Amino acid sequence: MTSQESDSLVLSSDPLHPANLIPELCRSFYQLGWVTGTGGGICIRVGDKVYIAPSGVQKERIEPKHIFVLPYPQAPASPHTDRVFLRRPALNLKESACTPLFWNSFDLRNASSCIHTHSQHAVMATLLWTGPVFKISHQMIKGVRIAGTGIALSYLDTLELPIIENTPNEEDLKDSMAEAMIKYPNAPGVLVRRHGVYVWGNDWEKAKTQTECLDYLFEIGVKMKLAGLPTVLNE
Amino acid sequence: MTSQESDSLVLSSDPLHPANLIPELCRSFYQLGWVTGTGGGICIRVGDKVYIAPSGVQKERIEPKHIFVLPYPQAPASPHTDRVFLRRPALNLKESACTPLFWNSFDLRNASSCIHTHSQHAVMATLLWTGPVFKISHQMIKGVRIAGTGIALSYLDTLELPIIENTPNEEDLKDSMAEAMIKYPNAPGVLVRRHGVYVWGNDWEKAKTQTECLDYLFEIGVKMKLAGLPTVLNE
Amino acid sequence: MTSQESDSLVLSSDPLHPANLIPELCRSFYQLGWVTGTGGGICIRVGDKVYIAPSGVQKERIEPKHIFVLPYPQAPASPHTDRVFLRRPALNLKESACTPLFWNSFDLRNASSCIHTHSQHAVMATLLWTGPVFKISHQMIKGVRIAGTGIALSYLDTLELPIIENTPNEEDLKDSMAEAMIKYPNAPGVLVRRHGVYVWGNDWEKAKTQTECLDYLFEIGVKMKLAGLPTVLNE
């Protein structure tokens, strides 16, 4: 394990450097109610480096110096153990519990960015769709790509997003999330019941805009359900 | 077709120049939830030039250099083909799929600005008003002008907005939107079922304030419907 | 009638000067959804001068140079006619249609500031309270003063706010608003059915904080009604 301090990995004057983007995006996610109370976050992979915000901190107050950097790929390892870092913050910060889940999006979808929100729209969707999948059709679906990294869906497609059951420890979701991604190979994200959602994309822009689209669909789907309107046509 | 790069068309120190206004307004529309996930936008026409934001980008992060400039009028042409540009951004950006719909507002109403939102208030209105028209009376209706470009409506008028059915490709809405505008010559906008709304005005200020008024009316109309209150009096 | 241009009345480096405060407060009210689509506004009276924002403009984009200044008191006059100005903006701006209503708060309550919002919470309250008065008890009522300018209400008091019927022209509300203020001498504001609310105070801070409290009470009252909860206890 490398514990070497390498500030140069996170210090840049480029506002689009991942170590600058992650704090900026987390501030924006806070405004949207996605990462309230330290929950949620985003990772960005650029080539063989993965930039991740720390766990358990106020997401709207992250600074570049707080960012962890990990190499990609990592040697095969079970969760919790033997993870390798290119940079750990000097401060007493914990690595993100989402790391193994973000890794699923890299390994199984070749994504370069993954976002996790605790949005209440996502959580309410998992409560009103009581089965293993959230489905909606004839809404703003074309903003989402097949599998998150493929071509765009059409207005005529029905969006299906698997819902997995929550566990007390975030990292223990790794296997059930991977299973759901394999079972639903076209799904651009995975909902976690009573918890939130994971969404990924080919880069941070696509991960973010797809998260916005999906959150919009969760929100309007919940409104429709509560108003007694059907959320899938022509079934 | 002109592909000439003409940065001078979009570089100005005047904050009210269309190429500066469009990014600023899109940031504000993002805060309102109107253009989430790359959807929606605004065009501004000044004399014989039309300024339009690109398609498929994060609307809250547009910069002046991303703006397309088209001449007005254009030679008659079918959608998708032979559109002429005064400026295309150097970057690999796509022209807005809304262009033919914005053009309807110029050709049929002599408008100078047109706004497209995916506001959930608009979408919910198209779900709860299941027929071809959204109607509301005895609310903040006087903020809207007859036909969008005429004199102001009165508190005693009933607002009627046509609702057209959505299509998978935005540009394919051109004809049905035009038909609705001809059938409802006083309508200041057109709703698209399960999609959003188009609103226009004599300038960007009037297009924007009328979009705000209409969005307010969609929102309160939806609240009233869900609370079992009548949305039109004295019918 | 004075039409003299007197920019010195509205140009000040003091952020608390009314001509600087009004634009700042209107930006904040826009964020709250109180003045969307050019509606609503605020006036501030300092001694014998009244500062008012223009009518029909985007309230979040007002600048100090747009502010009207009127003397107080004015000679008795019917609405619409013979109003005297100390300053009219050079631009082609219309005086606020709220002027005679703001004047009610000065004449009948000796207020120094009055706020008008189109908040949907206020409008929904006037739809769910179908009679001539909005009533609520056992909520955050102590943030409101008796008559708007007297001592603070207690948690044990029941708030009563008269509701008057709307008219097509704002200035025609003057008489019915005055009647309601006389009939309900303790009311800190007046609701206008299907339109909004007028709230006043001894200075702009108190007008603003009381508007916030009342808007909070409209919002929670509407939520309670829709949830089937009683809004007044011990009646």
Next chain:
Amino acid sequence: MTSQESDSLVLSSDPLHPANLIPELCRSFYQLGWVTGTGGGICIRVGDKVYIAPSGVQKERIEPKHIFVLPYPQAPASPHTDRVFLRRPALNLKESACTPLFWNSFDLRNASSCIHTHSQHAVMATLLWTGPVFKISHQMIKGVRIAGTGIALSYLDTLELPIIENTPNEEDLKDSMAEAMIKYPNAPGVLVRRHGVYVWGNDWEKAKTQTECLDYLFEIGVKMKLAGLPTVLNE
């Protein structure tokens, strides 16, 4: 009693100094709807000094010079009387009515920061949970610590928060709040029926993130109740 003016206690160039943090946090709380209309607030204790915002002011406009500083501990005293100050603002500002309630969190939980909000989510929770306790399970509960200052709760724990009845004067809640804290030793906060909530933590970050988590839980709990969903599983 000390009335000595000691500006040095509140003037610092460090943005994390309590006298700088309190105004910044109150602006943020205003955006969240927690401190509208002068209500609510936050105190921060550092060692033997307690920093508190004044009462009855616009919380989003507080400046460092408005902050009160009190020594901790204080000599035993009944509420209202004999409170000792290290600094009182020069302006005519009233000390916070929350002071005795904030003190409960110091004395009974050894907290270093306490937040009071009037959030409508908290108030609605106290109306829909009509008994003496708010309960929720299987949600984002692990963001909250046992007793507010202990170890984190688990996803499998049921959160219980006592609800006390409101009184006309805030300071009169001191005894019933203390009783509830003793009766529910694991509770990380106390709800006040028809009024709001008090939440504390080991420092301002933890008080703030726990308030966010609890507010999130009140909001989702209210949504679930109104949708007819059970808020506690496996009872």
